[in-house]
Amino acid sequence: MSEIKVPAMGESITEGTVSRWMVKEGDTVNQGDVLLELETDKVNIEISAEESGVLEKIIRQEGETVVIGETIGTLSAGAGGGNAPAASEPAAAESKPASAPAPVAPAAVAAPPESSDSNKTASPSARKLARERGIELDQVQSKDPIGRVYQDDVKSHGSQPSTPVAPPAAKAPASAPSAPAASGATFAKPVERQRMSRRRATIAKRLVEAQQTAAMLTTFNEVDMTAIMDVRKRRKDKFKEKHDINLGFMSFFTKAVVGALKKFPTINAEIDGEDVVLKKFYDIGIAVSAKEGLVVPVVRDADRLGFAEIERSIADLASKARSNTLALSDLQGGTFTITNGGTFGSLLSTPILNTPQVGILGMHKIQLRPVAIDAERMENRPMMYIALSYDHRIIDGSEAVRFLVTVKELLEDPESLLIEG
Structure with a gap:
């Protein structure tokens, strides 16, 4: 066996x-x-x-x-x-x-602890300690933001003998009948309780950690997408014919981000204790919406890739994310992240850092808006708001603003991406 x-x-x-x-x-x-x-x-x-x-x-x-x-x-x-x-x-x-007899014996012995454990997410060591001490996990107060019970929580619970909550529980049934009698109109509302998946719980925990540990700030700008849309309109058919992949917006934004990161290297860094680790490579995370929640697969060495290679890499990673076939190596080691809320219609948002990274760029919906071309002329232009969230602990506001202005300038002059990106 x-x-x-x-x-x-x-x-x-x-x-x-x-x-x-x-x-x-x-x-x-x-x-x-x-x-x-x-x-x-x-x-x-x-x-x-x-x-x-x-x-x-x-x-x-x-x-x-x-x-x-x-x-x-x-x-x-x-x-x-x-x-x-x-x-x-x-x-x-x-x-x-x-x-035949075997199921009877285990059921009698194992069923009670299993049923009491199953209502709460807990680490294996916490479950073991709770069973040894005869403590119901549902009664243990968790210090974890998403409610996961750890061994220290069980120890803390065991060291407080006065925690039995029998008196309040006993009062509730007594008062419950009187309330409907007084009002005559109290009915239970239909609800559905669903347990968070492990990945959703992890996403929740990491987002809370990002907000609690980083000094996060966001700066905004807007991009005139006229030039990029013109390039795509003129080149998309030949591009598709030659490379067998569509020419999308993400390759332009990835190249613009790489060009700006080269100019402002601190935004391509991370904090390690009291050290700032400046990364001399450009592995760009692209946020993808999957069934279980947002994942951020990484386009490796984006500075060395052409537009077609970036588009192909993003399409491949997005397909793997949606079919749940991403490998761990696809998700590890990014230096900066791009997220596109515009695909869902978002006009403006504040993206949350993908720690330990210190910068994330948010793209949004393209909208025709009247823009002043000069003192006398107005034109309707395809405009997009962009947002940079950054960690203020190592990135100054002026640096963040200039980074975003650089991204804007590179996008509005697509030919410059061939040099700077």
């Missing part, structure tokens, strides 16, 4: 959540078959069978948190192969009498 264990999942990931089992106990599997899907903070990972056999036991159920190296199931070796259906039926029939 072999154990199914949680594999190492990459930098900074120490645990995950069992998203779904693809097989059930008693199923025959072949080597390489996908057994389950594990949801981590960044990507979903499939765990495959290392050998053929029968799935004997599922130890960790869907929705449970698991850590690297933990055993989550067992596989009896040697029973797999091409003739799985014929071989598995007698095996299942023979195992039935032996396994």
Whole structure:
């Protein structure tokens, strides 16, 4: 019999959540078959069978948190192969009498702690300590912004014997009947409670951390998109014919950002303790909306790529994000981020930093607006508001404003992107 264990999942990931089992106990599997899907903070990972056999036991159920190296199931070796259906039926029939009493005993012993744990997200060490001390996780107060319970929370709860909340709970039923009687019109409103996915919870936590740890400020400007739209109109057909990819706006903005970062290197940096780490490469994160929430895959060495290579790279990363096939390497190590709320109709917004990066550019909807060309002439021009959120701890306001002005100037003179970007 072999154990199914949680594999190492990459930098900074120490645990995950069992998203779904693809097989059930008693199923025959072949080597390489996908057994389950594990949801981590960044990507979903499939765990495959290392050998053929029968799935004997599922130890960790869907929705449970698991850590690297933990055993989550067992596989009896040697029973797999091409003739799985014929071989598995007698095996299942023979195992039935032996396994009949087994579910009864575990259910009686394991059901209570599982049901009490399942209502709250907690680290494995916190669950273990709570079980040892006989503490209901639902009663533990969490200091975490998204409500996740850690070992210290359980210890703090255990050190306060006066925490039983029985008296207030007892009063509630007594007062509940009297309220409807007095008003005669109190009815329960329909609600639906959904548990946040691990990735959504992580996004929430990181956004709160960004606002709590960085001195975040945003500066705004606007771009006349006439020149870029003219280039695209004249070149898009030949571009598509030659490169088999559409000429979009993102390649122009990526090149403009690279050109501005070269001029203002502090915005391509990060803070490490009391040091400022200036990065001499340009890995640009492009925010993509996926089913589970916003992800930021990275276009590597954007300064060395042509327009077609940037467009192809973005299209490939966006496709992988929407099909949930991004690898961890696709998401790590960006130096600056671009997010485009304009695709959803946003006219103006304040993007939140993608820490530990210290700058993020927000694009918005293109709108025809009257613009003064000179003292006497007005024209309707396709205008876009752009926003730069930055970490004021290392970036001065004047530097941020000049960076955004540089982006604006490069975009309004697309030919300059061939030199500066």
